[in-house]
Amino acid sequence: MKQLYFVTSNENKFKEAGKILSNYGIHVYMKKVELIEKQSDDPALIASSKARDAWKALRNDVIVEDDGLFIDALQGFPGPYSAFVYKTISNEGVLKLMNDVTNRNATFLSVIAHCSRNFAPIIFKGAVKGKISKKLRGRSWGYDPIFIPNNSGGLTYAELKSKKNMISHRRLALEHFAEWYTSI
Amino acid sequence: MKQLYFVTSNENKFKEAGKILSNYGIHVYMKKVELIEKQSDDPALIASSKARDAWKALRNDVIVEDDGLFIDALQGFPGPYSAFVYKTISNEGVLKLMNDVTNRNATFLSVIAHCSRNFAPIIFKGAVKGKISKKLRGRSWGYDPIFIPNNSGGLTYAELKSKKNMISHRRLALEHFAEWYTSI
Numbered sequence: 001m002k003q004l005y006f007v008t009s010n011e012n013k014f015k016e017a018g019k020i021l022s023n024y025g026i027h028v029y030m031k032k033v034e035l036i037e038k039q040s041d042d043p044a045l046i047a048s049s050k051a052r053d054a055w056k057a058l059r060n061d062v063i064v065e066d067d068g069l070f071i072d073a074l075q076g077f078p079g080p081y082s083a084f085v086y087k088t089i090s091n092e093g094v095l096k097l098m099n100d101v102t103n104r105n106a107t108f109l110s111v112i113a114h115c116s117r118n119f120a121p122i123i124f125k126g127a128v129k130g131k132i133s134k135k136l137r138g139r140s141w142g143y144d145p146i147f148i149p150n151n152s153g154g155l156t157y158a159e160l161k162s163k164k165n166m167i168s169h170r171r172l173a174l175e176h177f178a179e180w181y182t183s184i
Numbered sequence: 185m186k187q188l189y190f191v192t193s194n195e196n197k198f199k200e201a202g203k204i205l206s207n208y209g210i211h212v213y214m215k216k217v218e219l220i221e222k223q224s225d226d227p228a229l230i231a232s233s234k235a236r237d238a239w240k241a242l243r244n245d246v247i248v249e250d251d252g253l254f255i256d257a258l259q260g261f262p263g264p265y266s267a268f269v270y271k272t273i274s275n276e277g278v279l280k281l282m283n284d285v286t287n288r289n290a291t292f293l294s295v296i297a298h299c300s301r302n303f304a305p306i307i308f309k310g311a312v313k314g315k316i317s318k319k320l321r322g323r324s325w326g327y328d329p330i331f332i333p334n335n336s337g338g339l340t341y342a343e344l345k346s347k348k349n350m351i352s353h354r355r356l357a358l359e360h361f362a363e364w365y366t367s368i
Contacts, residue, residue: 036222036223036224037222037223037224038220038221038222038223039220039221039222039223039224039230040220040221040223041268046223074272074273074277075271075272075273076272077268077269077272077273077277078272079268079272080268081265081268081269084225084261084263084264084265085261085265087259088258088259088260088261088262088263089258089259089261089281093258093261093281096280096281096283097273097277097280097281099280
């Protein structure tokens with residue numbers, strides 16, 4: 001069984017990732033490391049720099065994950081700053097911004113950066129297209145109650161509950177990583 | 185006459201700063217340098233890191249400036265991400281978020297970071313308290329059409345036009361810098 005650290009302070013993310021990676025025989029440990037984030041509109045750059053710093057701190061195989069919700073009608077807002085926006089204006093603020101907006105298309109993007117002794121950080125991405133709901137639906141964390149992935153029968157990530165893990169942007173990114181990681 | 189570089193890609197900022205600093209016998213040149221911003225909720229940390237990088241690139245006295253609008257009712261949003269928020273949802277988005285919000289208090293903060301051969305970056309701050317207007321008022325750039333500084337007779341920064349420079353957060357920060365810089 002392969003083992004590595006998932007560097008995050010978000011227990012929900014860790015739980016999701018742990019379940020998905022265990023299907024590939026990969027065991028992850030949650031590890032909190034104080035990482036300085038570069039400010040950039042490019043999530044891959046942010047994750048890549050964090051993975052490098054995390055490897056330097058732990059000297060062990062690591063992954064970090066950043067995700068962002070990119071809303072078409074808002075020119076990609078909240079995008080790379082999804083965490084800050086969630087902390088300040090939250091889902092209620094995003095729904096207010098989308099009030100009376102017809103084009104509700106959005107993309108949820110996950111970026112996994114992996115770093116190990118022998119490699120520069122490697123990036124794996126997963127993206128799911130969908131729509132922003134008109135109100136909060138389902139109880140969960142993050143933007144899950146307002147994101148309706150395409151082909152979900154109109155349910156939000158939050159309403160899909162455990163089924164979210166079968167189709168989520170994070171799953172897609174983790175699968176790309178896991179397929180590569182178990183092949184080396 | 186003292187001379188230094190103001191590293192920015194924003195001509196409006198540069199013009200404002202140039203006028204204010206000329207009162208102190210300081211001449212600034214505008215210089216564009218590609219700087220990587222750290223992602224942080226602390227504008228002083230961002231500016232400080234940028235000033236250091238700018239000095240390394242130019243080997244000459246430099247200042248950089250970051251400013252942010254911190255809205256009380258939105259838990260400090262857009263704050264350190266004011267530039268990104270302006271680029272995406274703009275003033276219209278901020279006004280939409282403030283629709284029906286009674287507490288319209290906000291603070292406009294400017295952080296100047298100066299770096300020269302002999303010093304670690306030094307930070308100078310200026311803050312102006314005020315309120316968010318109910319609609320766009322006056323033609324200008326950035327958040328100037330929606331920010332009403334206290335004691336302005338109810339006018340926005342944009343409506344104050346050239347008088348903005350007499351009372352702005354950027355003026356306060358630049359004054360702190362200029363008083364120190366002309367004394368060394």
